[in-house]
Amino acid sequence: MDVRELDRETAATWIERWDRQQERYIADREERFQVVGDVVEHVCRSVAEPVVVDLGCGPGSLTTRLSARIPTARVVGVDTDPFLLGLARTTGPERVEYVRGDLGVPGWSESLGTGGAWDAAVSTTALHWLDPDRLATVYADVAAALRPGGVLVNGDHLYDEQPALRDLAAAVRDRRAERAGVTAHEDWGSWWTAARADPELARAFTPADLAAEGSGRGNQLSRRQHVDVLRQAGFREVGVVWQSGDDHVLVAVR
Numbered sequence: 001m002d003v004r005e006l007d008r009e010t011a012a013t014w015i016e017r018w019d020r021q022q023e024r025y026i027a028d029r030e031e032r033f034q035v036v037g038d039v040v041e042h043v044c045r046s047v048a049e050p051v052v053v054d055l056g057c058g059p060g061s062l063t064t065r066l067s068a069r070i071p072t073a074r075v076v077g078v079d080t081d082p083f084l085l086g087l088a089r090t091t092g093p094e095r096v097e098y099v100r101g102d103l104g105v106p107g108w109s110e111s112l113g114t115g116g117a118w119d120a121a122v123s124t125t126a127l128h129w130l131d132p133d134r135l136a137t138v139y140a141d142v143a144a145a146l147r148p149g150g151v152l153v154n155g156d157h158l159y160d161e162q163p164a165l166r167d168l169a170a171a172v173r174d175r176r177a178e179r180a181g182v183t184a185h186e187d188w189g190s191w192w193t194a195a196r197a198d199p200e201l202a203r204a205f206t207p208a209d210l211a212a213e214g215s216g217r218g219n220q221l222s223r224r225q226h227v228d229v230l231r232q233a234g235f236r237e238v239g240v241v242w243q244s245g246d247d248h249v250l251v252a253v254r
């Protein structure tokens with residue numbers, strides 16, 4: 001991959017299209033980003049140059065929003081996907097760092113080169129991709145990397161173990177999507193198919209770079225399972241600060 005061949009406008013267009021595609025699944029995605037930012041801003045309010053790591057950053061939607069909101073922060077995005085990282089790097093800003101890394105491989109947190117303790121780790125719609133055992137290890141890795149009082153902030157679909165409530169949350173999510181008008185947005189598979197067919201992208205990326213990973217279905221862990229695993233990983237307090245249907249922002253305090 002040589003992202004120098006990719007022009008900024010093309011990358012920005014694909015990121016804009018990514019954001020619309022993701023809204024199909026998360027109607028209140030922008031509000032969820034704001035809530036993640038509210039938590040990080042509050043936790044970092046007396047830190048001169050906070051370190052914030054975005055786990056599974058994709059093309060940098062949250063990474064760039066956090067960097068704009070807290071310009072003094074060192075924001076580092078980590079992801080496995082070379083194409084999504086290429087889009088993120090091409091559009092910048094320069095002060096945001098992107099690292100290709102796999103949360104499924106031990107040592108990923110040290111490989112980011114952040115040096116000292118992190119103030120916050122954030123993630124949106126990404127941690128459900130990890131199998132439960134690996135997720136438990138990632139939670140422990142993040143707990144070890146955070147300073148006392150630092151936070152892990154995870155925006156993702158989390159499920160209720162009670163079947164009726166699980167169904168209700170899904171119904172609320174679906175009605176909200178209809179009201180927000182996002183059900184007609186391009187879906188995940190169509191976005192990747194279109195990306196593979198774009199000659200501009202084919203000049204900058206290999207076919208392997210443009211092969212999407214995963215189906216998005218994920219580990220289907222419940223909110224209670226996340227809370228239990230986070231507590232076992234050493235987080236002092238764990239709880240939900242925002243919810244819409246089955247979409248949550250879960251915060252764990254070190």
Ligand SMILES: C[S@@+](CC[C@H](N)C(=O)[O-])C[C@H]1O[C@@H](n2cnc3c(N)ncnc32)[C@H](O)[C@@H]1O
Binds near residue numbers: 080124126130
């Ligand atoms: C649905 S996307 C969300 C991206 C971004 N956080 C957002 O909200 O737009 C899920 C992301 O998780 C990344 N991902 C999945 N498994 C990963 C892993 N083991 N390590 C790092 N990133 C991973 C994917 O490459 C993808 O970019």
